[in-house]
Amino acid sequence: MPHESLTESLYAVAATAKGGRGGHVTTEDGVIDLELGKPGSKTNPKANPESLFAAGYAACFGNAILSVGQATGLDLSESTVTAEVTLGRTDTGVGLAVALTATLPGVEAGAAQKVLDAAHERCPYSKATRGNIDVTVTLG
Structure with a gap:
């Protein structure tokens, strides 16, 4: 990007x-x-910095999901996002990785994956981390 x-x-x-x-x-x-x-x-x-980052990313990604739902006519108000932030060693020192797991109750898996993909494109935290750290997005 x-x-x-x-x-x-x-x-x-x-x-x-x-x-x-x-x-x-x-x-x-x-x-x-x-x-x-x-x-x-x-x-x-x-x-700690990682717990604050996890909270911020989970909330931001959750809002991106709601935004996609609003644009596509899906009620995603019961969706949840868990952001697991890992602090670890890299080849050059210390870095972060993020695993996002989202649940979208009542949404078929294929449609839910499309929502997650769109949310990952528009979430400001996803944009800020893209290409910088490993971020995975999984449907829970």
Whole structure:
């Protein structure tokens, strides 16, 4: 996909982090004000960059599904998306991979796959990650 520049701003928000992965993050609007912690900690679980990315990608992809449904006349209001973000080693250091799993209740598998393909084309997170990291999209 070619580079896309914004032609109109629809929304902007700024977040500030202090202390890296073990620090604190806030958004300028005060909606997010979180202590961060080590990914996968069982003794002291806290939000981390990967959990925040997973939440954002799942919500964004879910909205893309709803948008496709609206454009095609399908009621996809009961659909769900799970984004599993994996942090791991790469040949050049550390990177991410994402596995998206979506359920579209009441939609035949072939039609559901077409919805997912269209959603993956229009989701801003999918656009931002395309060609940069491994992203899989699966019908659940």
